[in-house]
Amino acid sequence: MPLFRHHVFSFRRLWAPLAVLLISSCAARPPHEPGTFRAPELVELQKLDPTIQLDIRYATAxxxxxxxxxxxxxAFLQRPAAEALVQVNQELAPLGYRLLVFDGYRPWRVTKLFWDLTPPDKKEFVADPSKGSRHNRGCAVDLSLWDVAAGRxxxxxxxxxxMSPRSYVAYAGGTPxxxxxxxxxxxHMEAHGFTVLPAEWWHFDYKEWKAYPIQDMPFEKL
Known part of the structure; x- marks a missing residue:
């Protein structure tokens, strides 16, 4: 059984009914941020580079x-981040890999839902909606590698x-x-302006994330 399924089963016993939380998240509003921000320009990754692989888990169960x-x-990112990601993807091609993207821009209401669903002892793995997420700014991406020859x-x-220590960037277990x-x-990600989140090997923030506002636009309106 995949490891994440075990964690879903464990957390369900602690979570409030999802339907109630969905209503609460949709009714809530993102935090107000003072200051001047760049105009958002969210672009769809596969329109920039169709060879980027997608596995958008949050569109599934x-x-x-x-x-x-x-x-x-x-999957969307602000244009500078998206263009940098395309460079990474192209750089990996001669090595037999492509990028496999799980998530990019994330509406704020989804961040709030994740926070409300997650038990206190696992909060390090989710963003605090009162501060917003770098995903909400379109400057964070969750991804892995795709083996082209193996097709997986x-x-x-x-x-x-x-949500375990196996997700830590410094985790010394697993195979070589x-x-x-x-x-x-x-x-390869760090060479193109991204920084990994210490608790999540798959999460990378783009260097200019502070320049963009928190957004709550659903995919259907982009």
Whole structure:
């Protein structure tokens, strides 16, 4: 059984009914931020580079929530971040890999839902909606490597969205091959202006994230 399924089962016993939380999240509003921000320019990743692979878990039931929270399986980033990601994807091609994207821009209401669903001892794995997420700004991306020859996701030290120490960037377990793949991904992402989140090997923030406002626009309106 995939590791993330165990965590979904465990958390469900602690969570309030999802329907109630969805209503609460939709009724809430993003925090107000003073200051001047760049005009958002969210672009769809596969329109820039169709060879980027997608596995938008939040458009399926295969995620830690256990059901879809997106109506569409699409991935967006602010243009500078998206163009940098395309460079990473092209750089990996001669090595036999492509990027496999799980999530990019995330509406604020989904961040609030994740926060409300997650038990206190697992909050390090989700963003505080009172501050907003870098995903909400269109400057964070969740991804892994895709093995082109094998036609599958490259095994890493832990599953995507797994809320355990296996997700830590510094986790010393797993196989040498898994750690090497995790570190390869990090090196190439960091070379193009992204910084990894210490608690999540798959989460990378783009260097200019502070320049963009928190957004709550659903995919259907982009």
């Amino acid at each position: 295969r995620n830690f929530v256990g059901r879809p929270v997106y109506a569409q399986a699409r 996701e490259v095994p890493m030290t832990g599953e995507y969205d797994e 091959e898994q750690r090497a793949a995790r570190d390869l991904l990090r090196r």
